[in-house]
Amino acid sequence: MFLVYSFGRCGIDHRRRKLPGMTPIRIAALLLPAAWGVIAALWTPRGPLTGAEALWSVVISAGVGVLAGWAARSRWAILLTPVVYVSVLELARAAVSGPSVDLPRATPIGILVLLTGRGMHGLLALLPMAIGAAFGHRRPARTRARRVAGRVVTGLATTLAVGLAVAVAVPARTDAVPGGIAELSRAGDLAVMIRGRSPRLPVLLYVPGPPGGSDTGTMRTRLAGLEDHFVVATLDRRGGGASAGALGRSATISLDGEVADILTVTDHLRQRFGRDRIVLLGHSGGSIPAILAARRHPERYTAYIGTGQAVNLRDSDRMFYTDVLAWARAGGRTGLVEQLERQGPPPWPRAYDYEPFLLYATQAYGLPAPPFDLGVEEYTLLQKAHFMTTMLDTWDALYPRLQDVDLHRDVPDLLIPAYFVQGGREMRGLAVPFASWYAALRSPDKRLVTFPEAGHRPMAEEPGHFIETLAALVPA
Numbered sequence: 001m002f003l004v005y006s007f008g009r010c011g012i013d014h015r016r017r018k019l020p021g022m023t024p025i026r027i028a029a030l031l032l033p034a035a036w037g038v039i040a041a042l043w044t045p046r047g048p049l050t051g052a053e054a055l056w057s058v059v060i061s062a063g064v065g066v067l068a069g070w071a072a073r074s075r076w077a078i079l080l081t082p083v084v085y086v087s088v089l090e091l092a093r094a095a096v097s098g099p100s101v102d103l104p105r106a107t108p109i110g111i112l113v114l115l116t117g118r119g120m121h122g123l124l125a126l127l128p129m130a131i132g133a134a135f136g137h138r139r140p141a142r143t144r145a146r147r148v149a150g151r152v153v154t155g156l157a158t159t160l161a162v163g164l165a166v167a168v169a170v171p172a173r174t175d176a177v178p179g180g181i182a183e184l185s186r187a188g189d190l191a192v193m194i195r196g197r198s199p200r201l202p203v204l205l206y207v208p209g210p211p212g213g214s215d216t217g218t219m220r221t222r223l224a225g226l227e228d229h230f231v232v233a234t235l236d237r238r239g240g241g242a243s244a245g246a247l248g249r250s251a252t253i254s255l256d257g258e259v260a261d262i263l264t265v266t267d268h269l270r271q272r273f274g275r276d277r278i279v280l281l282g283h284s285g286g287s288i289p290a291i292l293a294a295r296r297h298p299e300r301y302t303a304y305i306g307t308g309q310a311v312n313l314r315d316s317d318r319m320f321y322t323d324v325l326a327w328a329r330a331g332g333r334t335g336l337v338e339q340l341e342r343q344g345p346p347p348w349p350r351a352y353d354y355e356p357f358l359l360y361a362t363q364a365y366g367l368p369a370p371p372f373d374l375g376v377e378e379y380t381l382l383q384k385a386h387f388m389t390t391m392l393d394t395w396d397a398l399y400p401r402l403q404d405v406d407l408h409r410d411v412p413d414l415l416i417p418a419y420f421v422q423g424g425r426e427m428r429g430l431a432v433p434f435a436s437w438y439a440a441l442r443s444p445d446k447r448l449v450t451f452p453e454a455g456h457r458p459m460a461e462e463p464g465h466f467i468e469t470l471a472a473l474v475p476a
Contacts, residue, residue: 029071033081033129036064037088040125042249045096046393047121049244051380054124054168058161061085061125065132077133082126096249098393099351100386109355109388117389120382124168128161172242172380174220181231184242184378187268190261191242193219193378194269196231201476202279202302203269204230207237207262209284209308211253212394214241214387217373222463229471230279233269237261237286239394241383247390251397255405258289258398259296266293266300277302279474284308284430284456288402291411298415303445303474307421307466308456311407311433313399317346319429320357327364336360347403351396365427367455407437417445419473421466423454430456447473 040057048054064085069077093101100117104110134154140147176182180197193216204226208215214236219226226232238261239247247253262280269278280301282290287306294304310316321340328336340356348354362369374384418441422434438448449469454461 025071026073029068029077030080030084032064032068032071033085034088036060037085038092040085041089041092041096045093045249046098046100046247046389047117047386048124048168049382049386049390051169051171051382054382055165057121057124058128058165062128062132062161065129065134066136067132068129069133069136070138072133073137073139075134075137075139077137078130081133082129085129086122086126096251098251098396100389100393105352107352107355108359109392110352113389113392116385116387120385123161123164127157127164131157131161167381170380172383173377175377177227180227185268185272187265189243189246190238190265191236192265192268193234193236194231194272195224195227195234197228199231199273201229201231202474203233203273203275204279204281204470204474205233205235205262205266205269207235207280207282207286207290208240209286210240210391210395211237211285211398212240212244212247212391213237213286214243214379214383214391215283215373216241216378217376218371218460220376220378221373222371222460223467225464225467226470229467229476230474231273233265235262235265237394239397240390241379241387244383244386244390247394247397251393253394253398254401255289255292255398259293262289262293263297263300266297270300276300279303279305281305281307281470282309283459285310285313285402288313288405288407291407291414294416295411295414301416303417303419304414305419305421305470305473307458308426308430309420309422309434309438310430311437313405314347314403315406315433316429317354317357319432320361320427321345323428324356324360324364328360347400349400351392351399354395354399361427362455365425365455367425367427368461370457371460407433408440411437412440413442415444418443418447419445420448421458421469422448422450423456423458423461424450424452425455427456449473 044053048057065081068081099113104114131154172184174182174184174193174195177195177197181199182195185192185194206219216234216236219232219234236243238253266278277300280290280294287309291304291306294301325337325340328340336356343353372387374387420438451458451462451465459466
């Protein structure tokens with residue numbers, strides 16, 4: 001009996017050493033990253049998008065890691081703490097939609113979104129959390145070699161995390177213009193870069209192309225000469241660039257809301273520079289809300305200028321579909337042919353459905369790829385990293401709501417001068433609807449300037465010619 005009793009006690013003690021049980025403090029080790037996952041999902045559902053959000057993410061995540069490691073008293077906290085955090089985060093933001101938070105896709109753009117979206121979030125949250133747990137668990141390795149290896153790995157990871165935190169903390173800036181104006185401004189929750197040789201020049205508001213679009217880099221690197229003729233205000237559209245946070249958790253965005261954004265920035269500029277009217281310039285997809293703003297409130301604008309002007313997105317996309325499919329068949333691109341045939345003609349419900357156009361439309365028409373021009377100080381590191389993810393999230397929310405737009409019906413006339421700068425090699429899907437609409441458009445002063453060798457972006461393809469043209473159309 002004594003032997004049996006002693007054997008039983010030894011067995012119980014042995015099991016307890018291997019499976020210590022969930023004490024309150026060890027439960028807290030799991031609850032801490034779970035709670036932080038819920039908070040992060042509510043606060044930054046698409047991941048940290050600003051320098052302040054990124055720094056707080058690094059600091060809080062590291063603190064959670066230290067506390068969880070200390071409570072767990074186990075090296076397993078280095079792995080389990082980030083796993084619990086990311087699991088709860090993904091569950092808590094399940095109702096948020098958009099490519100950056102949807103299930104990853106094994107496509108070129110899908111992989112890019114995964115790396116710049118969840119990948120960047122991992123560097124700003126999971127890495128410091130694991131480092132914190134490594135410092136906090138207080139359980140040294142059993143051998144000297146393992147202790148040295150652990151210290152080396154932890155040191156390298158800490159150096160990487162600190163370096164990243166410093167890099168994301170560097171704010172955007174824009175060089176001064178002697179005697180003029182140069183500022184990164186905001187109108188409500190929208191970002192605007194304002195630059196000009198003199199504050200007395202005509203004010204020009206530029207609206208970039210895609211939903212969530214930002215052309216700050218292009219305006220600085222290719223079109224800086226416009227600043228000699230205008231006070232140039234470059235808008236980051238809602239959801240993109242420095243306006244990325246304006247998309248919000250619910251991603252509620254509409255065409256009327258886009259028009260309202262343009263009017264808000266317009267009034268900000270009118271008040272800022274004491275002008276009754278300003279010049280409005282819209283490119284591609286941005287030309288739709290821009291021209292609607294000009295038609296609804298002509299009293300606020302001296303003139304409207306469109307370039308790469310969009311007219312009817314449904315008709316345009318169906319022409320793109322026909323042309324890209326024909327190009328894919330002619331080139332023997334069977335994978336692309338099968339994908340387009342499987343999808344059928346647009347419109348399509350999600351941003352990823354338009355990936356064939358984003359990847360191949362310019363190739364199909366023999367045009368240069370659109371420049372991103374991200375290497376400017378006006379973009380922060382996070383804005384550069386999230387350039388594609390924020391644009392696609394906004395595209396996903398807005399583009400399906402633009403399918404009923406038709407300027408033949410919606411903008412038959414303008415009460416202000418209407419000027420257009422178009423490429424002679426513009427894609428057929430945009431050139432054909434524009435030609436019929438422009439022919440019927442009524443305006444007190446209507447002019448069309450064509451750059452024969454340019455495609456969809458005359459402003460970037462022939463910047464000097466574009467600057468001269470705008471200066472001639474709207475003299476100071």
